[in-house]
Amino acid sequence: MSTAPNSTLITNIAEVFTADATQSVIRDAAILVEGENIAWIGPLADAPEADIVIDAGHRAALPGWVDSHTHLVFAGDRSQEFVARMAGQDYAAGGIAVTTAATTAASDYDLTRLVMGRAAEALAGGTTYLETKTGYGLSVEEEARHARIASTVADQVTFLGAHLVPAGMDAQEYTDMVCGEMLERVAPYVQFADVFCERGAFNEAQSRQVLEACAKAGLGLRVHGNQLGPGPGTLLAVEFGAKSVDHVNYLDDADVTALAGSWKGWDAATRTGTAGTVATCLPACDLSTRQPLAPGRELIDAGVQIALASNCNPGTSYTSSMAFCVATAVLQMRLSIEEAITAATYGGALALGVQDRVGSLEVGKRADIQLLNAPSVAHLAYRPGMNLTGPVFRAGVLAAGKL
Ligand SMILES: N=CN[C@@H](CCC(=O)O)C(=O)O
Numbered sequence: 210m211s212t213a214p215n216s217t218l219i220t221n222i223a224e225v226f227t228a229d230a231t232q233s234v235i236r237d238a239a240i241l242v243e244g245e246n247i248a249w250i251g252p253l254a255d256a257p258e259a260d261i262v263i264d265a266g267h268r269a270a271l272p273g274w275v276d277s278h279t280h281l282v283f284a285g286d287r288s289q290e291f292v293a294r295m296a297g298q299d300y301a302a303g304g305i306a307v308t309t310a311a312t313t314a315a316s317d318y319d320l321t322r323l324v325m326g327r328a329a330e331a332l333a334g335g336t337t338y339l340e341t342k343t344g345y346g347l348s349v350e351e352e353a354r355h356a357r358i359a360s361t362v363a364d365q366v367t368f369l370g371a372h373l374v375p376a377g378m379d380a381q382e383y384t385d386m387v388c389g390e391m392l393e394r395v396a397p398y399v400q401f402a403d404v405f406c407e408r409g410a411f412n413e414a415q416s417r418q419v420l421e422a423c424a425k426a427g428l429g430l431r432v433h434g435n436q437l438g439p440g441p442g443t444l445l446a447v448e449f450g451a452k453s454v455d456h457v458n459y460l461d462d463a464d465v466t467a468l469a470g471s472w473k474g475w476d477a478a479t480r481t482g483t484a485g486t487v488a489t490c491l492p493a494c495d496l497s498t499r500q501p502l503a504p505g506r507e508l509i510d511a512g513v514q515i516a517l518a519s520n521c522n523p524g525t526s527y528t529s530s531m532a533f534c535v536a537t538a539v540l541q542m543r544l545s546i547e548e549a550i551t552a553a554t555y556g557g558a559l560a561l562g563v564q565d566r567v568g569s570l571e572v573g574k575r576a577d578i579q580l581l582n583a584p585s586v587a588h589l590a591y592r593p594g595m596n597l598t599g600p601v602f603r604a605g606v607l608a609a610g611k612l
Pocket residue numbers: 280302304305308405433436494520522523524525526
């Protein structure tokens with residue numbers, strides 16, 4: 210087989226887990242990269258020639274993580290809130306205001322440096338596609354500034370002006386501002402909009418108003434829903450055709466039925482058809498807030514496509530470790546290794562609508578590949594807490610780690 214110039218063959222891979230529709234595992238494998246994309250995957254014995262050969266050292270390979278839910282644009286520290294929570298205090302949305310004050314005080318330079326540092330940490334942990342949100346600005350100027358900074362670092366940016374009603378402001382007046390001037394100012398920098406539909410944040414009517422306005426502005430939708438108790442977030446997300454509803458800790462039968470119904474037009478065996486609303490589970494957040502884990506197992510069994518994401522933020526989940534989320538999903542949510550990895554890669558891509566480009570290792574897709582310092586992907590849960598991330602390739606280029 211002839212190959213294009215600048216082809217790279219990654220050889221001597223102990224096992225590749227592709228996260229494709231058939232959940233293929235190829236042992237003693239190789240991957241050919243041409244330019245940004247994967248050109249071939251198969252047994253090493255059948256590998257084509259290439260200009261450059263990289264020896265994977267008998268490591269396992271899998272897709273880079275797609276982290277579809279983070280809040281990286283922040284300054285300040287809330288470790289004392291975490292300590293108080295571990296001593297028994299409940300999490301409350303009001304903590305967001307503490308971060309808003311610290312972030313508003315940070316210069317563009319400092320804030321950009323902080324966001325870039327967090328994105329670099331995520332990449333070093335194997336995340337090759339990253340979403341992040343605004344939501345610690347809560348004023349027109351600050352939300353626009355955070356959206357602009359986020360857009361220089363993340364692959365996709367979500368507008369979360371509807372995160373908390375600022376102190377001293379009337380909830381309806383603030384919601385109107387989110388849907389009006391704020392939306393207009395952030396729109397050039399963002400692809401998605403989100404609303405924290407929860408007790409202490411935005412009620413059903415306000416959430417509906419935000420989703421309507423943002424859909425009208427042409428943004429994709431996502432919802433923070435059912436995190437702290439039962440509520441209308443999940444049903445609203447399905448009704449509005451949101452790409453994802455995130456947290457989903459407190460679901461009732463109607464919520465699960467609606468989510469499953471949204472996938473009726475999707476053929477999971479071929480990954481074709483009309484995608485529904487992904488249920489994004491955030492296990493690191495669940496642990497850090499001592500909420501019941503999202504029912505990932507039950508959602509999969511009901512026919513819902515799920516994603517796993519880090520929810521990296523200073524209040525409820527200060528980690529960008531997708532490996533930690535995968536290990537927790539296996540050990541505590543009863544997902545198989547393959548289900549958990551797929552949720553953290555392809556599931557995240559589905560939640561962001563980029564599943565045709567990233568999220569699985571398939572010919573023609575972007576060469577976002579992480580090598581593990583382990584001979585099989587099972588080690589991700591078998592050795593929880595260990596940093597197993599080896600070299601990370603993003604769009605065919607070694608982006609983190611050493612060969
Ligand atoms: N739940 C809403 N927003 C964040 C937490 C924000 C904060 O407490 O700073 C979350 O996804 O958990």
